Amino acid sequence: MLRTVAGGAVRTLAGSSWPSGLPSVLPVPSRSASPSQSPAEAHFHSASSSEAGCPRVLITGGLGQLGLGLASLLRKRYGKDNVILSDIKKPPSHVFCSGPFVYANILDPQNLREVVVNHRITWMLHYSALLSAVGEANMPLARAVNITGLHNILDLAEEYNLRLFIPSTIGAFGSTSPRNRTPDLCVQRPRTIYGVSKVHAELMGEYYNYRSGLDFRCLRYPGVISADSQPGGGTTDYAIQIFHDAVKTGKFECNLRASTRLPMMYVDDCLRATLEFMEAPAESLSMRTYNITAMSFTPEELAQEIAKHVPEFHISYHVDPARQAIADSWPMSLDDSMARKDWGWKHDFDLPELVTTMLNLLGCDTRVAQAN
Numbered sequence: 001m002l003r004t005v006a007g008g009a010v011r012t013l014a015g016s017s018w019p020s021g022l023p024s025v026l027p028v029p030s031r032s033a034s035p036s037q038s039p040a041e042a043h044f045h046s047a048s049s050s051e052a053g054c055p056r057v058l059i060t061g062g063l064g065q066l067g068l069g070l071a072s073l074l075r076k077r078y079g080k081d082n083v084i085l086s087d088i089k090k091p092p093s094h095v096f097c098s099g100p101f102v103y104a105n106i107l108d109p110q111n112l113r114e115v116v117v118n119h120r121i122t123w124m125l126h127y128s129a130l131l132s133a134v135g136e137a138n139m140p141l142a143r144a145v146n147i148t149g150l151h152n153i154l155d156l157a158e159e160y161n162l163r164l165f166i167p168s169t170i171g172a173f174g175s176t177s178p179r180n181r182t183p184d185l186c187v188q189r190p191r192t193i194y195g196v197s198k199v200h201a202e203l204m205g206e207y208y209n210y211r212s213g214l215d216f217r218c219l220r221y222p223g224v225i226s227a228d229s230q231p232g233g234g235t236t237d238y239a240i241q242i243f244h245d246a247v248k249t250g251k252f253e254c255n256l257r258a259s260t261r262l263p264m265m266y267v268d269d270c271l272r273a274t275l276e277f278m279e280a281p282a283e284s285l286s287m288r289t290y291n292i293t294a295m296s297f298t299p300e301e302l303a304q305e306i307a308k309h310v311p312e313f314h315i316s317y318h319v320d321p322a323r324q325a326i327a328d329s330w331p332m333s334l335d336d337s338m339a340r341k342d343w344g345w346k347h348d349f350d351l352p353e354l355v356t357t358m359l360n361l362l363g364c365d366t367r368v369a370q371a372n
């Protein structure tokens, strides 16, 4: 099993049969390989890996909270030039210089087609979206990007036989879903355009998989916490901002109630899960959409953990009714046992490690704080 540590470095790797000669990694599945096929036949039928055996990856929406970290991890794995970052935003110069970047608007199918063809793309990781809070603030745009854009992506992935990853979210559940240890399969009646669009993405991807064999893969992420990128307008954003404010000012005003429990994950776990899932043999996947999680906490519990390192830290509450209503309809914890069973998902970061890591990355000397 491939494992990484904070920062994305490979820690331990098992297995060694990647045909491109990459350092020992999980065997790359050919989606049409079967035990009766010769490796040559399997390779011939695999359109999800490039001629050289190494995927050529396109990341859409790559300048958001998660895209840059994902690109960095995948570039370490597959080579800088095999991972193309794209967005409609202008990249800062350090991003532009760090590897291939192209403009790709998911609402423009012609533009997308050119990118896929010109860069000989074999895997697409589709990260463009409007998140929960900004989606409610601009429903028509969220509907266009998250639903019309998705249709463009699916059609292209089917036409060019791409392996397609689309992240879903805890926001794909609603108040009528079980809220404790929410299972993979249950009632999904979200009441945000974000949630509705993600249920649509899950179902459409599974339908394309069923209809034409599209190698669609989807993980329902919890709230993802990272230090080096800004959150994009979600309901779980408080769990990032709290660290910045704790380090800068020692206090934080939270827009959710103290007792609001939500599933969360540190970004390194999230990105490693994505890579491991993309590399998992198709035969090991009993489903195409999996829950993954690491921890669940409330703002109050997070503040208490931060206060162990920043003793003067003070949290206050000024609840935003729109975000609170969204959070109250989401799971408090997820059941991700199927991901753990099928393809070996295992998180590294629980709440104490998350807090220590975030504070260290943001420049707070937690050892000194603890000593004090």
Ligand SMILES: NC(=O)c1ccc[n+]([C@@H]2O[C@H](COP(=O)([O-])OP(=O)(O)OC[C@H]3O[C@@H](n4cnc5c(N)ncnc54)[C@H](O)[C@@H]3O)[C@@H](O)[C@H]2O)c1
Residues within 6 Å of the ligand: 060, 061, 062, 063, 064, 065, 066, 067, 087, 088, 089, 104, 105, 106, 107, 126, 127, 128, 129, 130, 131, 145, 149, 167, 168, 169, 170, 220, 221, 222, 223, 224, 225, 230, 231, 232, 233, 234, 236
């Ligand atoms: N961050 C989280 O906590 C979290 C949790 C669950 C799921 N996800 C999912 O992961 C994905 C990435 O999340 P994120 O936090 O990086 O989002 P983000 O909002 O930070 O970034 C989204 C990116 O999409 C781009 N985009 C918008 N319209 C576009 C268009 N027409 N064409 C191309 N790109 C466009 C934006 O410019 C932005 O850079 C999303 O699909 C999101 O639903 C994120």
Ligand SMILES: C[C@@H](O)[C@H](N)C(=O)O
Residues within 6 Å of the ligand: 131, 132, 133, 168, 169, 170, 171, 194, 221, 222, 223, 224, 233, 234, 235, 236, 237
């Ligand atoms: C949970 C996730 O999908 C995103 N961070 C949001 O809050 O909208």
